[in-house]
Amino acid sequence: MTANRENKIRKKKKEKGPKKPEPGITEPAERPASEDFSGEYILEAKDLVYEYGAGTPFRKLAVDHVSFGVRPGRITGIIGHTGSGKSTLVQMLNGLLSPKSGQVLYKGQDIGSDKKKLRELRFQIGLVFQYPEYQLFEETVKKDIAYGPTNMGLSAEEIEKRVLDAANFVGLESGLLDKSPFDLSGGQKRRVAIAGVLAMSPRVLILDEPASGLDPIGRRSIFDGLIRYRDDTGAAVVIVSHSMEDMARYAEEIVVLSEDRLLVSGSRDEVFSHAELLIENGLDIPDAARLAAALRARGMALPENLYTPEALAAALLPFLKGGRV
Ligand SMILES: Nc1ncnc2c1ncn2[C@@H]1O[C@H](COP(=O)(O)OP(=O)(O)O)[C@@H](O)[C@H]1O
Ligand SMILES: [Mg+2]
Incomplete structure (x- = not known):
């Protein structure tokens, strides 16, 4: 944690009463998650609709009645094929685009209700564009x-x-x-x-394909930095991606878009439990999850929730040691 942020948190704690932490002692409540907000979702998309070229023969529906919530202190992944409306959606989330209908709520307030406040809101809902x-x-x-x-x-x-x-x-x-x-x-x-x-x-940091075009080491280092930012500040981080493997590794909550619509959203476990739905929509599931499912089908008693190669390898290790494979 940086000195600056630490000072702020200490100041806040001081106001509340508890004594200053001893040097070198890590407090359990170190993460200031949702320090200034106690609701379930810091940011909420409510029935968002967006249309390009409205009123022209070229009108194109890009986001069709999409709703989901972003929890403070969590990493939320938005995944979908190219053209499924991800970039349009995230530009509505910080007020850069105004929805045709629906609302974006930040800490329970409609961000479109006071246009004058939007500029300030964009400091709190930061958006990093693709490239x-x-x-x-x-x-x-x-x-x-x-x-x-x-x-x-x-x-x-x-x-x-x-x-x-x-x-x-x-x-x-x-x-x-x-x-x-x-x-x-x-x-x-x-x-x-x-x-x-x-x-x-920003209290909500949104990144549109932050790792695209980078090599695996570059990707990892960017994601690790984002996780550190979340850990240190308690901010919500929203990552747009078309890589299931990256989402399986980093996202705790996942929102899946398919052709302008919300296909499924929820915790990573919930979303990957809909493997068939994802596959039907050409979205695939992580390689490790696919392999784990195939091994389960052959009778191997593997736990659920294996989405990364590391998790699968760890689950397979006892079988290898016991000579049962
Ligand atoms: N400026 C634009 N004018 C017209 N159509 C657009 C524009 N930007 C995006 N679209 C269309 O809207 C849909 C959603 O695009 P986009 O939000 O960029 O999706 P994604 O980020 O998932 O690739 C696509 O069909 C795309 O072609
Ligand atoms: Mg895009």
Whole structure:
């Protein structure tokens, strides 16, 4: 946890009464999850409909009556084929697009009800676009990351802290901060763009295909950074992806879209329990889950909920040791 955030949390705790934690002792309630919100969903999509080219012969329904909730402190994955409406949906979630009908509730309030408040709301509901590296434009990495916090009107000192914290979360070395973003590799540029949204400290962080086009090491490092951000801040993280394998590994809640509609949503276990429905819709299930199902069908007593190669390998180990395979 960063000094800045820690101070904030300590301050909050002090107000409530308990004494300051002893140095070196980790408190069980370290994660400030939902510190400022006690409802079940910090963000809720209610019956959202979006149509491109409304009123023209080219009108195209992109999101068709989609509802789901985002829990604070959780990683929610939105998955679906290309064209299933994921990007349109997440742009409605932070008010960039206005739904034709339906509502987006942030902490129970309709974000469309007061247009003047939308700008401020976008600091709290941060959206990282797909291929955000194409939107870098400042002379230095530091200035690029500082763009959001500067717009928020924060002090120079606070901006500096936020830039360093955000760079740290995404694994950018401090030596890169004074470079031009254009001199960086593709993966590093992606990190700068993500750090730019993290620096606003959003309570809901939404990322549209944050790992697309990166190699496995790059993907992993981005996801690990997002999980650290969630762990340290208690924010909700929403990740759009078309990779079932990534969702199986990282998402705790999953929303599945298929042709503009919601196919199924819920905890990862609930969603993967609908394997047939996913397969019928051409969505596949993780390789490990498929293999586990095939082994169960051959009589092997494997537990449910095996979605990653690591989990499957661990479950198979006792069988191998016992010579039963
Ligand atoms: N600017 C646009 N104008 C018209 N149709 C669009 C536009 N953007 C997306 N669409 C259409 O809306 C549907 C949903 O697109 P999108 O939200 O980008 O899906 P995804 O992110 O899942 O690939 C697709 O059929 C797409 O072709
Ligand atoms: Mg998209």
